[in-house]
Amino acid sequence: MHLPEGTFPAFQAAAYTGLAATGIWWGLKDYRQRVREKRETGTMVAVMTAMVFLVSLIPIPIPLVGSSAHPGGTPLAAIILGPKLVFPSSLVALIFQAILFGEGGFTTLGANTLSMAGGGLIAWLVYRQLNKFFGYRVGAATAGFIGSLSIYLITALELSLLPATSSASFLLVFAGIFAAFLPLQLPLALLEGAFTAAVVGFIKRRRPEIWETFAHEQTLR
């Protein structure tokens, strides 16, 4: 993740920005509606955004891929806030990282938002399915693990779509980039899974009213 400024040529940067903008519009619509119903939603979204900012702050560069690895934080944010709010949340966290630390960039903001929020969206879908059959602990742990890996899967896809990345086939390049992420990202994803499950469990046990207010009945509509 954290693809730096200048990674993509103009047409790709524009395409990713357009796609991310659609997600952000979707998220802001939800934000507007939920804040109107419950003022505290704004505070919770800001807390989770600050959490995403802090969790994904320390990147570990990955040799030969042109990117870096770090925990995402968006799987947990998606489970608590729902899948839509993760888009504006990721965008704001990435803007702060670009301004304060030069991590990521303005021209890669769309691509980075897509991978961060995409990971959150996948994590939420996994959590929703597994929660029904295996309970919230297994659901949250698996969602954290898969969500964290999904962020890198999307980044690998974005990087393999770069023009003239290699003379090898697209699938080979994609698999190669994703495989290069794995040695660092796999342990990080396992830790993120455990962390997500523990935090979800803690909030559910200690402050069920918060859980009911924010995470209850989240839908994709």
Add this chain to the structure above:
Amino acid sequence: MNKLYAELGLTIIILTAVITTPSPYFSLTIGAFCLCGQFACRNRIHWWVFIPALSVAAASFAASALTVGNDPALWLFGHLPLYREGLWHGFTTFARITGGVITLIFFSGLLGLEGMTRLALGLPIPKELLELYLTTYRFITLLQEELRRVRRAQRLRLGYANWQKSLASAASLAGIILLRAYDRGLIQEKARRLKGGLSPAAVSGVYAYEYRIGQAMVWQATGLLVASTTLLL
């Protein structure tokens, strides 16, 4: 305020030019001028912020040099061939990333969060996004404060515990941090609303960076001019 928009416009033009121009010399020239501008404007920057981006740029160079190209190999590193086409492609990517990152750091270092906030308040950005941006800015400090306090408590209690206990404790402490930050945030939110919310006056006034914008723009514009000339030559 007009100076702020002019600076933003110039930076957008430069970043767009960096990602659209195929010449690596263009990006490197712009990057060199922005780097000189950093010193001239006495921007307070931490040099370590360049390390991740430069390592990514170097990695992209190596990846391209060893994988891109179909022409006869220039050199063989074991089984890995080094192509002329790959070297050029890698150099272009390296230059684009380096030039882009230096420009971004120059711009954000010049304005800082205050300048960015003033810019954001004047731009046609959805008001919800602006609200989230401003609230998150406050919460980052709040969360960091809670994190420091809770980490100190954890170190005192679990200094000699094994890693399983430490991990379980760290996760529940993360939950505590989030909940405490949320509770404190609610109190702050109430206090802020009682005071009348965040009015634009909160970020008005003359800031130190405004004196440097003119100088920064001279460096950026000269860089753009010289880089365009290298493109024509």
